[in-house]
Amino acid sequence: MEKLTKKKSHFPFRLNLLFFSVFLLFSVLILRLGFVQIVYGENYKRDLERKEDITVSNLVPRGKMLDRDFRVVVDNVPKSAIIYTNEGFSQKEMLETAKKLALLIDKKTDKVTERDKRDFWFIKNQKWADAKITKTEKDLYNAKKLTDKEIYKLKLDRITEEELKEITDTDLEVLAIYREFTSGYKFTPQMVKNEDVTEKEFAVVSENLQSLPGVETTTDWDRSYAFENTLRSVLGKVTKSDEGLPADQLDYFLAKGYSRNDRVGKSQLEFQYEDVLHGYKSKVKNITDNAGNVIEIHSVYTGKKGKDLILTIDMELQMAIDKILEEELWAAKTSPGTGLTDRAYVVLMDPWTGEVLTMSGKKIVNDKDTGNDEMIDDALGTFTTTYNVGSAVKGATILTGYKSGAISPGTSFDDTGIKIKDTPLKKSYAYLGRINDIDALKKSSNVYMFHTAINIGKGHYEYDKPLNFTNKLSFETIRNSFASFGLGTRTGIDLPNEQTGFKGQSKLPGYLLDLVIGQYDTYSTMQLAQYVSTIANGGYRMQPHVVKQIREPASESDEFGPVIQEITPTVLNTIDVKKEWMSRVQTGFKKVMQEPGGTAYNFFQGVTYSPAGKTGTAEAFYDGPFRSNYGKEPPPVMNLSLVCYAPSTNPEVAMAVLVPWAYEGSVDNRANLKIGKRVLDTYFQMKNNFARRSNR
Template sequence: MEQQKKKKSHFPIRLNLLFFSVFLLFSVLILRLGFVQIVYGENFKRDLDRKEDITVSNPVPRGKLFDRHYRVIVDNVPKSAITFTNEGFSQKEMLETAGKLANLIHKNTDKVTERYKQDFWLIKNPRRADAKITMKEKDLYHAKKLTDREMYKLKLDRITGDELKEITADELEMLAIYREFTSGYKFTSQMVKNDAVSEKEFAVVSENLQSLPGVETTTDWDRAYPFENTLRSVLGNVTKSGEGLPADQLDYFLARGYSRNDRVGKSQLEMQYEDVLHGTKSKVKNITDKTGNVIETQSVLAEKKGKDLVLTINMDLQMAVDKIIEEELWAAKKLPGTTLTDRAYVVLMDPRTGEVLTMSGKKIIKDNESGMVHMIDDALGTFTTTYNVGSTVKGATILTGYKTGAITAGTFFDDTGIKIKDTPIKKSYAYLGRLNEVEALKKSSNVYMFHTAIRIGKGHYEYDQPLNFTNKMAFETIRNSFASFGLGTRTGIDLPNEQSGFKGPSKLPGYLLDLVIGQYDTYSAMQLAQYVSTIANGGNRMHPHVVKEIREPAEASNELGPVLQEINPTVLNTIDVKKEWMNRVQTGFTKVMQEPGGTAYNFFQGVSYSPAGKTGTAEAFYDGPLRSNYGKVPPPVMNLSLVSYAPSSNPEVAMAVLVPWAYEGKVDNRASLKIGRRVLDTYFQSKNK
């Protein structure tokens, strides 16, 4: 009994000791928490505030391009791709991941430079790398007389070719992958492989993503061209996944929210409408801690495909015109005097709206390796190259004569050649008699235009005497008038790099006579099309354009989205002439093609679509790709041109044909007329179908 009492008396003491111990522990814990909060609280708060919100943008498919009948011209073809995003990984971690990935996919090693191999050798062989530094150099380094960079360069320079050969084929693949890992910026997705990713590669990488930090399998895209090379030079190109943003436009794109490795349009339509075609990229915000680890991911913006473009081009007509040019150009090459003939251009335009229906160009080139010649698309040349065009500009000359008061409706001149002192006689191709301005257009009188120019310059002509002008602004007057039709100035077409042409530098009176017959300044096929459209529609210079509509992307791939913007016809300026004057020029153009004696009548007699137009032949100096073969004096060549519209009473189509360097010598191969007749026939036949 006494023993039981003794045991009970010890129990409360032990219990009190336990409670006291717990109390002490809690007291210490509370004191510690208070100390951490009070003393280090601000530091921890600053560390928490060091979290970064980094927005990652993911690319989306570009908008498609359609022709005027809503057939796809440029499409997107999806393809499997493997990407890597650096989420703050160390060099060692990325090398390990690259090694694992190299075991799963095949990676081309062509882009692995010697410098990459050297860097990798140093990483792989640190002791051997250190051994390449002498004791003296190490002493200099410790004395801070050699920098880290200089020491590293010494190691690089001392790596031998044999040592680089130690890198195995598997390591080269790993290095090629590592190169892609390090080629971008933190939290920017880099394309590791998107060409020829096999189903097996895609599947096995997808299955092993847990062991491949930063690696993702996704869908990339390529541009596809259902019409193959048709109009390719105008459609333009997009940078490849390895190119990223063009260096000369880097700041421009970065300021607009692009990533450095984004694919963008780099030429022509793809570049001109980049803002429309690029679309809205999806954006994901990665929240990282102070060490760079992603602790949260939030979706910021859903992706939206690029908007689609509907072009004014009729691709059936475009292909037909391409074929006509090819056939006629090859046929011309079989004729004598065509050694230098290598290109031809055609533009078809709606004179009422400025819509470009076709812009076709073909060029013959020689392959430097094989020596074989073949033909390539050069639609770009319709507005980026200019030439002397000859008499096609005479409609503008007559209207300029009307505007300046140099001539009036019904003014007659005799077609006898003009002889200026110390210069060869200037005349028409034959003596055409006494004629008015309408007949001068029909028969293409040079002399009539010469007299008109002399009057514009307020000059006095006497046979074999000097020719002087009292109007010192005659060149400016004529050039400004020509520009109001689109000649010698940019047409405003919605494509980059349009050329305005070359203006002859001399202002001697004789050159003014050359100017008014199209043998001094140079013009493009697009300028000729705008010019003849202005005459066809009665005096409105229309803005030529190749984009007809901008549409929202469709949900389904085989549908069209709603119209976002329709490109309406725009009048750039109106020619300030009387309706009677314009009618007389239109009559002259009609006679050219529909009345015996007209310079194009033999090619267009009997057609049902009532064409009107003007032919042109210009003697020019050759300045093409074979120019260096002829020393300082290039040979004289003949450029051929044709402008036309139809029907003459209510025009719906305007045409310009330009064949530079069509022939040498005296025999005209009529290439422009052959092409022009077939093109207009094709247009109206396709319309009837």
């Protein structure tokens, strides 16, 4: 009985000890919680309440392009689109969303790569992928001798073809969508689908947005062309959404606030005026908590459509000139010796302002699929390709002769051919007798220009004797003078990739004679237009331009937005010649086209618009697309050109025509004159028709 009493007396003590221990533990916990609350409470509270502001930019349409009469040339066509914005979702969450979206839309899988498939297999089979790493490799990894990247690559490389075949067509569609989800940065909208989105797809996705986190339906835009392929090469292109920013200009655009998948102008006008056309994206601010969840959305900026360009081009006239070029080029191909003839160019310009009214180029190419020849737009060739142009440059030669003192107004030479020792006889197309400066232009005397060049070079000519120049800078003298008219230099046109032309490298005296008749250096059609404009307006080299105005985008109530920039005429330089000298060249040009014996008279006699200009024929070496067919010695070909302005007094339009490789042999098809006559006839006819309509 005593033993039982003793044992029982220990139980309350142990129980009290247990309670005391629990009390001590709770006291320590309470003290610790109190310490954390007092010392670190504010920090933890700030962490819980911390928010992050993320700005997301959304699409806006690009600015339009309109011609000088406000006809829409390039516009935007809205199209349905499905986009995805990664708002901090995990890989698993994005893959789950991709699976759901794949059930609602059809997604092409042609852009899925082998690497995409391996990554996708890895995500779906991580356990099996991990098993592909050997124990030795794991040990090396633990020893930090293999990186995460190297281990991942080993896993991918060891995925077999049989394992890749486990990916079904349904999986591929999920992968194609997932690929778009992960192609950009966090909070940067990615285009999932914007081509051929059906009304049903757009509707069903819109209805299920709550179960598709990050997915949105929106409106995207495509460029549309009211005049189809007319001038397309000059209007330029815009990158597609799957192209994004051009790789070679990535840093430039990123520094300006673009996203990697933004579409930008990548050529010609779209590229040149990208800063104007691209617009300002709408912006919304996503406010996230510390876990990355979006808890608030605020509109920051509603966005603004890109500004509109008003072009100097008259699209109605452009289409008419294009048609003339096509018809005359096909017609020329029916003449003998035109196997290499494949292109022609025309530029019309306002000689007082430099406004380019039309820039037309056509090229015949062979369709590899059908084997048939077809005509394509090559308006770019008016300033990106250069050729020997022949006698069209003789106006610049005469004025250079005046400036250098080599000739004076009224100077005459006998048109007898010039023979330099060990070289072929250099002569005009026929013996023209004794001839002065004006008639040398009218009848296109080569010999007159040769004597002018010899005098510029301070040379002494004797028949069949060597020819040497004491003026060692004679090539520079002539080229610098030609450049002041726009020949052999950049015209300054507001388009990229303008070519200046090829300058002959040899400075043997005979080549100086070729230079002054347009058979040594090469020039573009745009340069010819600037050159003849300079003569037409009395000596002002005007900068050509194809944009006339920049306007704010029109509001819903306005037909056109207000002008924010007017492209004013720019004089690049003036020709340092006497008014009398310029007048003599203008007279010679007028005689070319309006007086019997002029090289263009037979085509332009009787017209009412009083043209003045200069024809050109140049024997040139062929360097076109079929050059390889002829080995080292392709045949010589004849280039045809024509520069002109009208009316001869107070001219309103300047024209340059260039037909490279117009013919081989001796049968001149006169394509330059046929084209030029029809172009000027059309210009003045359309002008008169417009005037009659305006007076009604």
